[in-house]
Amino acid sequence: MRRVRNGVYILLGLLVAAVWLFPVYWMATTAIKPGRDMYSAQPQLIPLHPTMQHINRVLDDPAFWQALRNSATVTAITVVFAMVVAFLSAVAVARFDFRGRKAFLASVLVVQLVPHVALIIPLFLALSGLGFADTLTGLVIAYLAFAMPFAVWTMRGFVAGVPRELEEAAMIDGCTPLQAFRRVTLPLVLPGLIATSIFTMILSWNEYLVAYFLTSSPDRYTLPLWLTHFITSEGAEFGPLMAGSTLIALPVAICFALAQRNLAHGLTAGAVKG
Amino acid sequence: MRRARIVRARRITVRKEAVAVTVATHAAAGPAPAPRRPRRPRLPFLLIAPAAVILLLVQAYPLARVAALSFQSWGLAQIFSDEAAPFVGLENFQRILSDPLFWAALRRTLVLTAAMVSLTMLFGVGIALLMERLPAWLRRVVMSVLVMAWAVPTFVSTQVFAWMTQQNFGVLNHLLGLGQHNWYVNPVEGLSVATAVVVWGAVPFIAVTTYAGLTQVPGELVESARMDGASGLQVLRRVTLPLLKPVLGIQIVLSVIWDFQVFNQIWLLRNASPEPEYQTIGIYAYMQAYQGHDYGYAGAVALVNVLLLAVVLVVYVRQLIRMGDLA
Amino acid sequence: MKARLLAAAAAAALLLGVAACGDDAGSDDPNAGGELTVWLQVEAQNLWPKTVEATNAKLKEKYPNVKVTVAYQTWPEHLAKFDAAAQAGSAPDVIELGSTEMGLYMAAGAFSELTAHRGEFENNTTWVKALEDSATYQGKLYGVPYYGGDRAVIYRKDLLAEVGVTEPPTTWAGLMELVNKLNAKHAGDPTFSSFFLPGQHQYAAMPFIYDAGGQAAKLGADGKWDATFSTPEGITGLKNWKSLMDAGYKGDRTINDLTAFSTMVAGKAAMFYDSAGQMKKVFGADGDPKLKEQIGTFRLPSPTKADGFVPAFMGGSDIAVTAKSKHQEWARAWIAAYLGSASQQAFVDAGFLANTKGIVPSDPQMKGYVDSLADTWTLPPAKNWAAVEKNKIVLNMLVDIATGKQTVEAATDAGDKAIEALLNAA
Incomplete structure (x- = not known):
């Protein structure tokens, strides 16, 4: 019985992996198919005549590498700041009762109710008024704000889950507050921090609209901006588009593949399963 | 060396204590001690200050600008002539409410949001629960695939789905043996494809964060419930889901917000030119007002959008905040 | 807020005054x-x-x-x-x-x-x-x-040669004959288009209206715009457009023309009607450089005038x-x-x-x-025409006609009303 059930789980797990993998697979294989093979009445599930033509077009474009550097910079800074800022806020709302606490929590969500498309022009005016137009700093600030609702609310849940008694016990044990934080709090909120950082990373890596409005100089393009300039001059062509997309998604995928062990560990760190 | 061992030993004791305390707290099922008044009253304000400043600058201030705009007539003439934009009272709002397209788009958006959010949550939570039950290697595979899918920008995933559902050369028609079926003549089919793109893109987020939450559910709690004779389903309903409530709550709220504003997926599937039968509120707003350079009207549509979402969510958010005090 | 706006307006007015006094141009x-x-x-x-x-x-x-x-x-x-x-x-x-x-x-x-x-x-x-x-x-x-x-017909010489045609057609009858020959040759392939012509491409559809003697809209004596898709000329033109689509196009009728060139590269389209930029893409970086010698262009013959040609959009x-x-x-x-x-x-x-x-x-x-330059047209000089474009009224009307969702008459009637409302708005 148990074995049958486990078998069903494994089948379901494989099915889930297949469904979520297929479009990514299709993207990556389309990137290496010559045009003729894409337009065949019998779609090729496996590319029969792989070509590096589209990929090379991307790799030979110096603007791609510049955009990669910009995106990496913006994303890294945003992720670090998002974790710190959200954690601080989460501690405030989870641990302290203060005037305006509920208002703060509610407004973090409420500001999210407005579609970004509608906010973009006032946002542009606000940021450029402060001299952040055409700077990577401006992007970091905007992405931090976009990540805040999820980050604050998620972190709040995790911080609230850390029993205060435990930290106090650790301090009575002779730990300094910092040590107590490192040994007790951090491991318990780590899954939240990891989830937050994945969320923020993907958000800032893929964001297009704000980047388009705020950036004018080609040497400050981020990857999504580079991609649209690369392909939309006269309409999207699937080969180069998929090659560009694959190369954009790849760093994130590799990053997570490398961090896989830590990621899995992090997500289970707080698990108290023995 | 010895010191390290001591530290580790201490850490283990601490962990065990954590279990005991967590279990005790959860088992008591009563409210946990509410957040207390801080000894240093200014501390919480210092802690939220960075987030507050960023939100004020990037979201609150633009929102206020949009709100002000919605009572003005603000278009190209005002932008380029340096004339002050005239206040027109509620004119923009009257225009919205008297437009039958707006109401049709609203109905469509509500139906789509309901479908997208419920499918996303169903698959997301289901996959998270499934991951818990998988052997470690497969869990790692599923997790990697989900994160990879999550990392694909929506405008790319939409193009991939568009390509997969292409009439003549799409792999979907081929796999389903549908010949040269056109998925977009009938808006119900076309919007189903859009829903599939949205759900496909949103599930990884829900699954990964729910799984992160699941790892916080003390195993002892589940085991003791089991020992009391609870079935798997009962454990899920009585123990797991209640503990996940805060995480699920915020996920649902955010999903409603995001799906209500869905834009990219439909916009791109319809070649940046969606027919009226494909227009959601977000697309309607963009086409009617934004592209028409009528920013006053655009502001009004955005404000109506916010009010509608607020009505949908107000009860829920209040509950969430209250729940936060109990967690 | 209001005070701030007033202040801004005052400041702006002041600046304007200064600019008017200063000698800016030199x-x-x-x-x-x-x-x-x-x-x-x-x-x-x-x-x-x-x-x-x-x-x-x-x-x-x-x-x-x-x-x-x-x-x-x-x-x-x-x-x-x-x-x-x-x-x-x-x-x-x-x-x-x-x-x-x-x-x-x-x-x-x-x-x-x-x-x-x-x-x-x-x-x-x-x-x-x-x-x-x-x-x-x-x-x-x-x-x-x-x-x-401007626009012209782009064709693949090798595909035309396969059905024995070496000179592009100069009359509508010749074009239809060519389409039929190509259809017969590729009868076994349900994905092959003799003439790639989807619905969401106004610069391929509207020329037929101008060819039939019509236009998109005209300014009346009362200073108001009249949309003219539903005039007899408009209807004739769109029916001619649809007949070419029915005869030559096998594919998604709800799409635009941007995939035409790659379809041609793949050998799944023998002709399409588009700009020279799209023509160059057939053998450009995104296409197949080997096709350079195989691509030619010709002026689209008129379905209404024996020796005439369809006026091209510029x-x-x-x-x-x-x-x-x-x-x-x-x-x-x-x-x-x-x-x-x-x-x-x-x-x-x-x-x-x-x-x-x-x-x-x-x-x-x-x-x-170059041949098509002899007779071109452009959109009506109405300041609100941009709104018609943004609302996709013409495109949606054309897609409805292409997919058969509406008759030409019904679709143009509704379209004209919507266009006039926009053009004559303040």
């Missing part, structure tokens, strides 16, 4: 330093980056202390970004706009009048009329024609100086340097048409486009 001293911002669309970045560099170098010779920044924009969002930048006071000094986008901005007073400076620009007496018209508002010039583009771009620019003289000098005859040759090489009748592509592959 203030750009050759040795003065400063920054000139230029917004061009991505075509310039992708197709003729060297021309842009050369222009900047030329300006540097004349004004050594001026730093030029060229920023490239994409078509979908560039107008909203322009609006935002203008509001923030950071609008570019020089901007490219599509010829159909000019009307709205000229009417809003966004650009400086160039009528008196016409002589500063090369070829100003031989500009292509459709482009010059698009940069003219109430008889005054507000932009310089940049480049143009589109393009203009470049304007923003009214708020503080460097009017530099801006004009940059445009003059950019749009000289030498650059026009670069645009022509990239597959566009020059802004002057004086430079005609000599490439035999461009024959269809």
Whole structure:
């Protein structure tokens, strides 16, 4: 019985992996198919005549590498700041009762109710008024704000889950507050921090609209901006588009593949399963 | 060396204590001690200050600008002539409410949001629960695939789905043996494809964060419930889901917000030119007002959008905040 | 809020007053330093980056202390970004706009009048009329024609040769015969289109209306616009368009023309009707360079006139100086340097048409486009036509006709009402 059930789980797990993998697979294989093979009445599930033509077009474009550097910079800074800022806020709302606490929590969500498309022009005016137009700093600030609702609310849940008694016990044990934080709090909120950082990373890596409005100089393009300039001059062509997309998604995928062990560990760190 | 061992030993004791305390707290099922008044009253304000400043600058201030705009007539003439934009009272709002397209788009958006959010949550939570039950290697595979899918920008995933559902050369028609079926003549089919793109893109987020939450559910709690004779389903309903409530709550709220504003997926599937039968509120707003350079009207549509979402969510958010005090 | 707005308005009024007193036009001293911002669309970045560099170098010779920044924009969002930048006071000094986008901005007073400076620009007496018209508002010039583009039929010589056709058709009957031959030859392939012609492509459909003697809209004696898709000429034209689609196109009728070229590269389309840019893509970096010898163009024959041809749509771009620019003289000098005859040759090489009748592509592959120049049309000069475009009224109407969701009569009737409401709105 148990074995049958486990078998069903494994089948379901494989099915889930297949469904979520297929479009990514299709993207990556389309990137290496010559045009003729894409337009065949019998779609090729496996590319029969792989070509590096589209990929090379991307790799030979110096603007791609510049955009990669910009995106990496913006994303890294945003992720670090998002974790710190959200954690601080989460501690405030989870641990302290203060005037305006509920208002703060509610407004973090409420500001999210407005579609970004509608906010973009006032946002542009606000940021450029402060001299952040055409700077990577401006992007970091905007992405931090976009990540805040999820980050604050998620972190709040995790911080609230850390029993205060435990930290106090650790301090009575002779730990300094910092040590107590490192040994007790951090491991318990780590899954939240990891989830937050994945969320923020993907958000800032893929964001297009704000980047388009705020950036004018080609040497400050981020990857999504580079991609649209690369392909939309006269309409999207699937080969180069998929090659560009694959190369954009790849760093994130590799990053997570490398961090896989830590990621899995992090997500289970707080698990108290023995 | 010895010191390290001591530290580790201490850490283990601490962990065990954590279990005991967590279990005790959860088992008591009563409210946990509410957040207390801080000894240093200014501390919480210092802690939220960075987030507050960023939100004020990037979201609150633009929102206020949009709100002000919605009572003005603000278009190209005002932008380029340096004339002050005239206040027109509620004119923009009257225009919205008297437009039958707006109401049709609203109905469509509500139906789509309901479908997208419920499918996303169903698959997301289901996959998270499934991951818990998988052997470690497969869990790692599923997790990697989900994160990879999550990392694909929506405008790319939409193009991939568009390509997969292409009439003549799409792999979907081929796999389903549908010949040269056109998925977009009938808006119900076309919007189903859009829903599939949205759900496909949103599930990884829900699954990964729910799984992160699941790892916080003390195993002892589940085991003791089991020992009391609870079935798997009962454990899920009585123990797991209640503990996940805060995480699920915020996920649902955010999903409603995001799906209500869905834009990219439909916009791109319809070649940046969606027919009226494909227009959601977000697309309607963009086409009617934004592209028409009528920013006053655009502001009004955005404000109506916010009010509608607020009505949908107000009860829920209040509950969430209250729940936060109990967690 | 209100007080702040009033203050802003007062400040703006003050500034305006100052500007009116100062001698703005002649203030750009050759040795003065400063920054000139230029917004061009991505075509310039992708197709003729060297021309842009050369222009900047030329300006540097004349004004050594001026730093030029060229920023490239994409078509979908560039107008909203322009609006935002203008509001923030950071609008570019020089901007490219599509010829159909000019009307709205000229009417809003966004650009400086160039009528008196016409002589500063090369070829100003031989500009292509459709482009010059698009940069003219109430008889005054507000932009310089940049480049143009008309439409012709693009075909694959090898696919036509397979059915024994070596010369492209010059009559409608000949075209239909060719389509039928190709259909017969590829009868076994349900994905092959003899003539790739999807519904969401107005510049392929509307020419048939002009061919039947109609137009999109006309200005009535009462000063109001009448949309004319549902006139007998309009209906005849669209029925002719649909008959070519029914005969030659097998594919998704709800899409636009942007996948036409790749379908042709894959050998799944023998002909399509589009701009020269799309023609060049067949054998460009995204296409198959080996096809270069196999591609030809011809003028689309008329279904209504025995020896006639379908009038082609003429589109393009203009470049304007923003009214708020503080460097009017530099801006004009940059445009003059950019749009000289030498650059026009670069645009022509990239597959566009020059802004002057004086430079005609000599490439035999461009024959269809050069022939089509004999009879072109452009959209009605209504300042609200942009709203019709943005609301996709024409495109949705055409898709409904193409998919058979509505009859030509019903679709055009509804379309005309919607278009008139927009065109005659304040």
